[in-house]
Amino acid sequence: xxxxxxxxxxxxxxxxxxxxxxxKPETSGPAQAxxxxxxxxxxxxxxxxxxxxxxxxxxxxxKTGYSPAxxxxxxxxxxxxxxxYVAKIVVKDNEAQAIATTxxxxxxxxxxxxxxxxxxxxxxxxxxxxxxWRWQNGQLLTKIPGQNDTTVALTLAEVSAVGPKxxxxxxxx
Numbered sequence: 001x002x003x004x005x006x007x008x009x010x011x012x013x014x015x016x017x018x019x020x021x022x023x024k025p026e027t028s029g030p031a032q033a034x035x036x037x038x039x040x041x042x043x044x045x046x047x048x049x050x051x052x053x054x055x056x057x058x059x060x061x062x063k064t065g066y067s068p069a070x071x072x073x074x075x076x077x078x079x080x081x082x083x084x085y086v087a088k089i090v091v092k093d094n095e096a097q098a099i100a101t102t103x104x105x106x107x108x109x110x111x112x113x114x115x116x117x118x119x120x121x122x123x124x125x126x127x128x129x130x131x132x133w134r135w136q137n138g139q140l141l142t143k144i145p146g147q148n149d150t151t152v153a154l155t156l157a158e159v160s161a162v163g164p165k166x167x168x169x170x171x172x173x
Contacts, residue, residue, distance in 0.1 A: 031085040031128045032075065038126070038133055038172055039073040042089055045169020046071065052164045053106045060099045061106035064117075064164065067094040085128035089170060092121050119143040124159070124170055133172035135159065 051065030072090040096115040100106035109115075121141040126133050138154035159167045 030131070031133075034128065034133050034172070035073065035075050035085075035087050035126075038170070039071065039089060041173075042091070042124075042167070042170035043069075043071045045167070046091065046093070049164070051111060053103060055103075056099065060101060061103045063098045063100070063106040063109050063111065065096050065111040067096070069093040082129065083127045084130055087126045087128070087133070089124045089126075090121060091124070091167075091170070092119070094119050117144065122154070122167065122170075124154075124167070126172065135171050 046066075046069040049066050051063055053061055053063045056062045070092040072092070073087065074090075075085060075087040077085055095117045096111040096113075097117045098106070098109045098111060098115045100109060119142075122138060123141075124138045125136045127136050128134075135156060138159055139151055140154055141149060141151045143149050156171075158165070160171055162168065
């Protein structure tokens with residue numbers, strides 16, 4: 001169809017008119033408040049992580065620490081009455097490790113970028129059923145210099161573990 005030039009912009013505007021008002025409603029209420037609380041809890045939990053020392057397999061001691069985490073939340077409304085909202089939190093940080101011959105020596109190490117072991121991206125997916133947020137799944141992408149990237153699925157048990165490897169602060173309560 002050949003539309004005269006002056007009518008083209010008018011035709012384009014008329015084609016877009018039915019799309020106005022089709023955007024999904026803004027998130028608010030208990031879903032938004034609950035997710036905001038979850039993001040705040042996750043952010044605080046990650047900020048409070050401290051380096052930890054553990055024995056290695058050959059008598060050495062290993063100190064592991066994490067950089068401050070970048071926490072990126074995303075909340076989306078769905079068309080489903082069963083799960084009206086879904087969300088994810090992406091946590092990006094770096095893991096550093098140093099090895100020493102004694103526990104005291106390992107405790108005394110100050111971790112620096114020279115101790116970088118890997119760059120990590122944790123992705124946690126949640127759903128909201130109209131009442132509460134639920135953890136659905138997670139994955140860890142690890143980038144180690146000089147090696148292939150790895151992606152592994154995370155279980156709820158791994159994420160809720162107490163201790164330095166867990167992410168209990170990033171789970172709904």
